Each structure stands twice: as C-alpha cells, then as structure tokens.
Amino acid sequence: MRILITNDDGINAGGIIRLANAAIDIGEVWVVAPNEQRSAASHSISLHDHIDIYPYDFPIAGVKAFSCSGTPSDCVRVGCLNIMPCKPDLVLSGINNGYNAASDIQYSATAGAAFEGSFQGILSISLSEEADKLHEVSEAYLHDVLSELCCKKLEYGQIYNVNFPGCPLSQCKGILRNRKVSHGMFFRDHYIELKKLDNNGIRLMVEGDYNEDCEPDTDFRAVVDKYISIGIVNNIG
Template structure:
C-alpha cells in the first residue's frame, strides 16, 4: 500500500541527507518535505510562537516528483505547519533526517532531529528519526536504509515513542549488521566544557563550547552499537 510520507530535518533543505532519504522514501509512496531554510541543529523540540513562520516552495530540490518546501522555523515548526497546513492529507509516517551526526545517548535530548520526530508523534503519526556519522562515508546507510524503512513503516503508531535509527560511518565491509531494540545510553560523546574566546573590560566573558570527545562503550545501547560498527535501531520514549 502506497504511503503518504512527510520528511523534515535539522540540517536544512539543501542538505545531502534529506535528499538521499527522500530518494529512497519515494519508492514507498508520495513524499512531502518541509525543512528549515538553514541549519537548525540542537534546537531540540522548540517551536516558534512570537512571529510568523514563512514557507516557500523549493524548486531546486534534487529529487524529482517530491513536494518540497523551505521553512523559516525550527524542525518542530516544519512538522506542525507541514502536516497541519501544507499537506492536503495527513501523513502515514513522519521521517526526520538523515541527520549529519549521530543522535544517540544523551545527545538525543538536544537533537532537533529527534525533536521533529517527537512532534510527529505528538501529532499522532508513526515517527522515525534517522542519523549517521559525519565522515562522509554513506556505504552502510545506503545498504540498509530501504530495508529499515520497509520494516519500520509496518510498525504501529504508539503514543509517546519514536523510532531512532543510527548508521555507523564505517565502510560496509566493516559493518557487523543491525542491532535492534537498543536502549538509549546514559553516556555522552563529549564531556562538556567551554573555552573563553574573549574577555570584556566589564568583567564579562564570551564562551564557546569545546567538548572533549570521550566515547565510552555501554552494552545493549545505541551508543555501544555505533561504536561497534552496527546499525542501531531502537525506541525512544517521551518522558515529559
């Protein structure tokens, strides 16, 4: 059965990841995209309340046959205006991604990719967040993306939860397969710290985040799967 598929992301309408996702999603049905006009990473589940949200047709989208729009708001805004105002019918599924950078462990709470998926869930749709590494190697993603979408598209909508998929950035020959039912790790990729980039005469200071990369394996989790070169598939529950 052909699906009505809505897609957004937090890297912007011109990102490579959203185009690759749309190309595969198109094989399953009709695809609508409303994505931020520019980068919106780490916006979490924020929405716009104090000023209008502008939405424009995006004629330069590289995948033909897609209904694509750019949006001045956050990824959460994109899901709201896209499914409530832009699409003529409600979607069967909401996809967020493919994000440039993993969304695992404690990073999920900041992720606008996960935030957009949770907005889709809040609106009553089966919602899936998808992410990959940042080194530009897409071999594993390209191998397993269609298989995983086909599997998850058949899942029922469950209030309060999204599906979260992360593809390792290793070569396909190094990937060990798919691990499902991964738990969300309590660890973090980076140990938080800030560095001073400017000190002001009044005693103030300008600070820039400067986290220390510190991967720490944890069994049965999304973080552990990625570090071991597995595709990680699991559920994330909204605890709010």
C-alpha cells in the first residue's frame, strides 16, 4: 500500500511524525506537508502563487518526505500529481493538534486535505486529538484504527474522521463508530476590539468561550465523554 501523509500543523509537528511511524507498518510512506502552520485553511488551494517543494530530512527511516510552501490541500495535489510516481492508495491527514469535530470541520485544513484526497479518488482519513494534551490514547489505538479503516471503501467526497480524546489511557472508554457530525462548537466565538485605527478603522481579534453542550451520538459528544470518535463526513460540495 502506498500512503501519502500531510497535516496542517507543519512538517515538523509531533503529530505527523507519530502518524508516519504508525503508517510505516502498513505500507510505503510518503510525506508532503506544509513548511509552516496552516491551520484553518479549510480546502483552499494555491491558484495565483507558485508552490515551492523541497526534500525534507524526516526523522523516520524509509519515509520519503517533502516540505511544501502551499496549503495542506496543495500538499495532497502535488503529492498525488507530481511527486509520487503514481497515486497513493491512502491519504492520511494529521494527527492534528486540536479536535476537528462538530462545526469546526468546515474550517479544518486537516479535513480539507483529506477531502482533496477523496476528490482524487483515494481513500482518505483525517485524524485529530485534543490540543496540547496527553497522547496516551492515540498512541495506544492509532495502529488499530489505521488497520481497521485503511482498506474500507467510501463514496466520492467522503472521508473518515477520527478524533482521539486527550485523557489518560485509563480514562478512555473505547471507540464509538458511526458518529454523526455535531451542529455544535467547542468554542463560541466573539470578537474583541484591540485598538482604534486611523480613518475610523478598528482592529479585532477572535476570542472563544469553551463549550461542551452537544447532541447525543455525535463526534463532539464522544470525545467529551472520553471516547475515540470515528465517523464518515460528506463534503457539502
């Protein structure tokens, strides 16, 4: 199996290294990932700017890696269409530092890159975990989750979306599959005014209030209750 891995936290992020380390047990691994942080880029691609690609000294033996100046979706496109000798059998995006569940999925470049893989006709999986928390659950379950999903088929425009809770392994209650996408949100956003600008302008910055109100049987509810959430997400396009 040929596997293409990307992310939106940058090629040097810990999550992509752990994902590649798990994936190398199931196939030939290629990494094409952004050269810097690209979170919340959704499914955007570069149309009017050039894209620079450089070989990258990835810290896992046997992984062929390249850094990319573009978005995570650009990484999948150039990986599939230019860098790899033939299209991969599987696209993995992550492991993202922060959940990509509920309404946040529409902004997620982790999910956006996976959707690009799906649009290229490739089985694609987006993987995320709670931001800046323990990795015990993802470390324990990652290989089994990849092995379970890597050969399953999806319809065009669908991806598997996986979220790992950031709790100690002893507190994780297992896996919940077929989770629906919640209509809720982890952070209820508002904007704060930072300063007044010339010509009657104002400078704003987003600020979010953490929230755990969510519907039953959803991805959001699963991770709040310390389960691993697995679900199929359809691109609205």
